[in-house]
Structures are given as C-alpha cells and as structure tokens.
Amino acid sequence: MKLYEALADELAGLMAAGVLRPGEKLPSVRQQQERRGVSPSTVFQAYYQLEARGLIESRPRSGYYVAARRALATPEPEVSRPDAASTLVDVSELVFQVLEASRAPDIVPLGSAFPSPLLFPLNKLGRAVASSMRHIDPWSTVADLSPGNAELRRQIALRYQLDGVQVAPDDIVITNGALEALNLCLQAVARPGDTVLVESPSFYAALQALERIGLKAVEVATHPREGIELGALAAALEQHKPSACWLMTSFQNPLGSLMPPEKKQALVDLLAAHDVPLVEDDVYGELYFGAQRPALAKRFDSKGLVMHCSSFSKCLAPGFRVGWAAAGRFSRQVERLKLTTSLAAAMPSQLALAEYLGQGGYERHLRQLRVALAGQLQKMLAAIEAHFPAGTRVTQPQGGYFLWVVLPESVDALELHRLALGQGISIAPGPMFSAKRRFANCIRLNYGQAWDEGAVAVLGMLAKTSSGRGPSV
Numbered sequence: 212m213k214l215y216e217a218l219a220d221e222l223a224g225l226m227a228a229g230v231l232r233p234g235e236k237l238p239s240v241r242q243q244q245e246r247r248g249v250s251p252s253t254v255f256q257a258y259y260q261l262e263a264r265g266l267i268e269s270r271p272r273s274g275y276y277v278a279a280r281r282a283l284a285t286p287e288p289e290v291s292r293p294d295a296a297s298t299l300v301d302v303s304e305l306v307f308q309v310l311e312a313s314r315a316p317d318i319v320p321l322g323s324a325f326p327s328p329l330l331f332p333l334n335k336l337g338r339a340v341a342s343s344m345r346h347i348d349p350w351s352t353v354a355d356l357s358p359g360n361a362e363l364r365r366q367i368a369l370r371y372q373l374d375g376v377q378v379a380p381d382d383i384v385i386t387n388g389a390l391e392a393l394n395l396c397l398q399a400v401a402r403p404g405d406t407v408l409v410e411s412p413s414f415y416a417a418l419q420a421l422e423r424i425g426l427k428a429v430e431v432a433t434h435p436r437e438g439i440e441l442g443a444l445a446a447a448l449e450q451h452k453p454s455a456c457w458l459m460t461s462f463q464n465p466l467g468s469l470m471p472p473e474k475k476q477a478l479v480d481l482l483a484a485h486d487v488p489l490v491e492d493d494v495y496g497e498l499y500f501g502a503q504r505p506a507l508a509k510r511f512d513s514k515g516l517v518m519h520c521s522s523f524s525k526c527l528a529p530g531f532r533v534g535w536a537a538a539g540r541f542s543r544q545v546e547r548l549k550l551t552t553s554l555a556a557a558m559p560s561q562l563a564l565a566e567y568l569g570q571g572g573y574e575r576h577l578r579q580l581r582v583a584l585a586g587q588l589q590k591m592l593a594a595i596e597a598h599f600p601a602g603t604r605v606t607q608p609q610g611g612y613f614l615w616v617v618l619p620e621s622v623d624a625l626e627l628h629r630l631a632l633g634q635g636i637s638i639a640p641g642p643m644f645s646a647k648r649r650f651a652n653c654i655r656l657n658y659g660q661a662w663d664e665g666a667v668a669v670l671g672m673l674a675k676t677s678s679g680r681g682p683s684v
Contacts, residue, residue, distance in 0.1 A: 214249055215256035216502050222257065223502075226266055226277055237267060237275040256578070263500045263581040265589055285596045288466075288604040288617045290440060293411040293430035293649065297451055300422035300646045306415050309628065313637035319666040322628075322637035324464075325529050326612050326659030330583055332576050336528055336567060343562035357550045359385025359535070360558065363565040367535055376510045378519075382542045384549055385556045389494045389522035389534035392545075394420050395552070396518040396536055397455060399544040400488045401426055405454035408447050410439050412615070412644035412653070414464045414492065417457050421646075428646040429453065435606045435615065438463060438470035441477055448485045455488045461505045462495035465644050465655035466615045467608025472506040479511040488541065491519045494534075497526045497577055499610040500585045515540030523564060526577060531560040584612050584659055591658035591667065598671030612659030618652045622677050627654065630673045636666050 225231045238246070243254040258275050261267040268278045313322050358364070364380040371378040386392040393416075401407060403425035409417055411430035421428050429451050432443040439458060447453070460470045460478070470478065482489050491508050499505055509519040518541055522534030533556055538545040549555075567573065591614060595605050604617040618624070624640035631638050639657075641650025656667075 215253045215260065218243075218247070218249070218253065218257035219260040219502055222261060223264070223266055231277050233277050233279045235277045236273075237277065239274055259578045259582060260502055263578070263585045264502070265500070265585055285592070285599075285603055285605050287606060288435045288615060288653075290434050291411040291430075291432055293432060293645075293647070295429065295447060295450060297406050297427040297429045298646050300418045300426070300428050302415060302418045302643065302646065302648075303422055305648075306419060306643055309640065309643060312628075312632055317635060318632070319636045319663050320660050321631075321656045321666065321670070322639040323657045323660055325525070326580075326584065326657070327661050328529065329661065330580055330659070331527060331529070332572070335572065336531075336563060339567040339570070340559060340563040343566045344559060347562060357555050358383065358546045359556060360561040360565055362569070363533075363561045364535075366565055366568040367537075371537065374504055374507055374510065376507055376519075378509075378537045382537055382539075384536045384538065384542065384546045385561060386522075386534045386536060386549060387553055387556050388524055388532040389492065389520050390416055390420075391549075391553065392520040392522070392534045392536035393417070393457070393490060393492055394423075395545045395548045396488075396490045396520060396538055396541065397421075397424065397426075397457065398548055399518075399538065399541045400490075401454040406451045408444065408451070408453045408456040409646075410458060410463060410466075412465055412641065412650055413457075413646075414459065415643045417492070418644075418646055420457075426454075430646060430649075433463075433466065434468060435466050436468055437474060438466075438468040439478070441474065441481060444478070445481060448481070448487060453487055455490055456482060457490040457492065458508075459492045459495070460508045461493055462498060462608055462611030462613075464495070464611070465613050465639065467606050467611050467613050469505055469609050470508075475506060475508045476511040479508050479517060483512075483514050483516055486514075487516070489517045491517055493519060493521045494525045495611040496521065498581060498584060498612065500581060500588075501609055505610070509537065509539075512539060518545075526580060527567075527573070528560070528564065531564060532556070533560050533564055581610075584610075587658045587662055588612075588614075590662055590664065591656065594664050594667040595656075595671070598668045600671070600675045603674075612657055614656045614658060616654050616656060618654065618674055620652050622652045622674055624651055624654050627670075627674060627677055630677065631670055634669050634673070636670055638670065 240254045364383040368380045406427045410433040432440040509517040518538040520536045602619040606615045628640045639655040641653030642648040
C-alpha cells in the first residue's frame with residue numbers, strides 16, 4: 212500500500228470511530244507533513260482520496276473538513292428477477308430513437324452516455340497531438356496498423372501491471388473505442404444462433420451487438436450493488452450452455468454495481484469450470500471513488516478465458532475513440548478480426564495518447580475527475596430524494612457516473628422520456644436495457660454532466676405527474 216493510501220485509510224478509520232467528527236477541520240497539509248515526515252504530495256493525494264470517497268470536503272481559503280454524514284432515505288432497488296428464457300434481441304430501433312432525440316445541443320443530457328467534456332484535459336491532449344505528429348516515425352504509420360502503436364500498447368501493459376495483471380504488449384489489440392473491442396471479442400467466440408449471458412438490466416450496446424450478430428440473450432439476475440448473482444449465473448450456464456458471458460464487473464452501466472474482489476474470483480472460477488469465455492467490459496474501472504482501483508476479473512484468470520476490454524473514452528479522451536482488447540487465449544483471433552474489419556485505429560490519436568501517458572499527468576487528471584464525479588453523485592442523490600415521487604428507489608454506486616432509478620410502477624419511462632424532452636431534458640428509459648423491454652418504470656441518469664438541479668427537479672415533477680400523484684406544491 213502506498214503512503215498516501217495508508218494515510219487516507221487511517222484518517223477514514225478515525226472518522227468511522229468518531230475521533231474525527233463531522234464538521235471538524237483536518238490538520239493542514241503543512242501540519243501533516245511536519246508531524247508524519249511525508250511530502251506535501253503524499254498529504255494532498257490522501258486528502259484527494261478522502262474527498263473522492265465523500266468523507267471530507269474542501270472549503271476555499273479555509274482547508275479540509277470532515278463531511279457531514281447524511282443518510283439518504285431513498286432505498287436501493289431490489290435484485291432483478293428476469294425469467295430464464297433465451298431470446299433474440301430487437302432493441303436497436305428503440306435505442307436509435309432515444310439517442311436521436313437527445314442530440315440537440317440545448318438538451319440537458321441526463322441521458323447521455325458520456326461525462327461532460329469539460330472534465331477532460333483537452334488542451335494538454337491537443338498539445339500531445341501536435342507534438343507526437345512532429346516527431347512521427349513515417350514507418351510506424353504502416354508497421355503499427357494492427358494491432359496498434361507499440362508504445363501505446365506498452366503504456367497500457369504498464370497500467371495492467373499496476374493493477375496486478377500481467378499482460379504482454381503483444382497480446383493487446385488497439386481498437387476504435389471499447390465497443391469495437393467488445394464486438395471483436397464476441398465475434399471471436401460466438402456464432403449466429405449461439406447464446407450469450409448478460410446482466411439484467413444490461414448495457415444497450417451489448418444487446419445491440421448480440422442483435423447484429425444474430426445471437427440470443429439470456430438475462431441473469433443482478434444485484435444493484437454487487438453485480439450478477441452467481442447462483443442464477445450457475446443455473447443459466449447449466450441450462451443454456453452459452454458461448455460467452457458479457458459482463459461489466461466494475462460500475463456496470465446502467466446500475467453502477469461493483470462486484471467485490473472475492474465475487475469476481477468466484478465468477479472467473481465458475482466460468483472456467485464450464486470453459487465459457489468472459490467478455491469483461493471495463494470502461495468505467497478507472498472512475499472509482501474508493502482508495503484504490505477495483506480488481507479486474509482478469510486478475511483471477513489462469514486459463515486465458517477473460518477477454519478484458521477498455522478504452523480512454525470515458526476517463527480521458529472521448530473523441531479520440533481509442534480502446535483495446537487484452538483477449539487472453541483469443542488475442543490472435545481478435546487481431547485478425549480487427550485486420551479484416553477496420554484494419555486499424557486512427558494513428559494520430561494513438562500517438563497522442565502514448566505521448567500523454569508517457570508524460571505522467573494521467574493519474575493527476577484521474578484524481579481530479581473522480582473527485583468531481585463523486586461530488587456530483589452526492590448532489591444527484593440528494594436532489595432525487597428531494598424532488599422525486601414517494602416510492603422511488605435509486606442505486607448508490609461507488610464509481611462511474613450512472614444512477615439507476617426505479618420509479619413507482621404507474622410511471623411509464625418511455626412516456627417520461629417524451630415529456631422530459633419537451634422540457635429540454637434527456638433521460639435513458641429502462642426498456643433500452645433489456646432484450647425483452649423490461650424495466651418499464653426505470654430510468655438511467657448521468658450525474659457526470661454539468662450539474663443542473665433545476666433539471667432534476669423538473670424531471671421529478673414530471674415523474675410525479677405521470678404517476679398520477681400530481682406535482683407537489
């Protein structure tokens with residue numbers, strides 16, 4: 212454990228024990244430095260960690276204070292209970308309709324799939340683009356086409372090593388965003404008519420990928436806090452003999468659920484016993500609010516069955532569309548599929564990201580991003596409690612930037628989506644996240660966009676109106 216993590220955990224323990232009380236001022240950075248014999252950077256990083264976890268707050272020109280504890284009254288959703296039947300997927304038309312209606316620039320993007328672009332170091336990335344293109348090796352534009360730029364793959368392999376996972380640069384394939392990586396992995400192990408196990412609710416792009424290839428989906432019961440239910444998964448493995456399992460094990464979209472490390476290990480062991488590949492969609496893994504990055508399911512993989520996919524789109528550079536796959540025993544198949552579909556990801560984006568990562572500012576950016584997202588999560592939860600109808604349930608994620616909201620059963624999420632658009636607000640209605648159009652009274656909200664409590668209040672009023680209770684006065 213690093214020094215700043217140990218300091219953060221020590222202070223968190225003092226808060227939990229009541230030694231440091233809500234509203235109490237923490238020692239200054241200089242005081243901590245002198246008492247403990249550590250650098251200012253160590254103290255700042257510890258305080259950033261505590262701030263991201265919502266345990267302390269910064270007050271301008273005053274210092275850091277223990278945050279007030281406020282228990283939210285809004286309960287969590289219950290575990291989903293889908294039926295065990297497989298089904299062909301047909302969600303794309305609904306998804307396209309919802310996304311098309313949400314693109315207007317004057318819409319409050321609570322239904323967006325991305326955090327605010329203002330949270331990203333776009334100026335630094337721009338300078339990295341210019342610098343990398345000035346020093347480009349002409350031969351690399353051909354030699355690195357597939358599987359991707361060698362230096363970028365090396366930088367990604369180094370980040371795997373920090374997470375306790377050994378992945379060789381040669382086993383990484385650079386793709387056009389994580390979605391291409393996920394699609395290529397799926398194509399490497401499944402054929403039309405095969406069955407794939409997914410969470411319930413599931414990311415709509417995963418369902419669209421199954422639909423495009425002609426695969427059947429089996430939605431498996433999923434806990435809103437801890438991810439897919441392993442008992443239900445074991446039963447589905449026995450019944451359906453799937454070709455693959457596509458899961459988000461960290462900060463799942465749309466629930467925000469996070470599988471504990473011991474559950475991830477049990478998941479990998481269970482799938483290994485059935486020789487079923489896991490397509491691990493991990494695009495939100497860097498956006499944690501705790502002391503350290505959640506363990507990857509791939510960390511527990513000894514058979515090469517975990518196909519880990521991620522990207523820089525959610526945490527650094529959305530428009531660059533650079534992702535990757537570390538596909539274990541299937542790496543060569545994925546590389547060949549990449550070569551025969553899109554050949555290569557854009558070389559300027561790869562070169563710029565390789566240069567940016569090599570400069571060493573990525574961790575600082577991630578800390579700032581996590582702090583911003585953690586703060587906006589608390590604002591969103593408080594606003595939902597204040598403005599949404601009685602009977603609402605909401606997830607309380609430990610990372611990412613999505614909330615799953617279960618409204619009273621009388622609320623029609625698709626109708627609420629239509630009403631919200633009329634007020635200049637987009638949401639993601641629940642039926643988008645199910646092959647069988649379930650979750651009719653659920654919505655996904657994005658708290659990573661610029662904060663707008665007025666929009667959340669309007670949405671709550673519309674939900675009250677459509678539920679038949681009428682708006683509060």
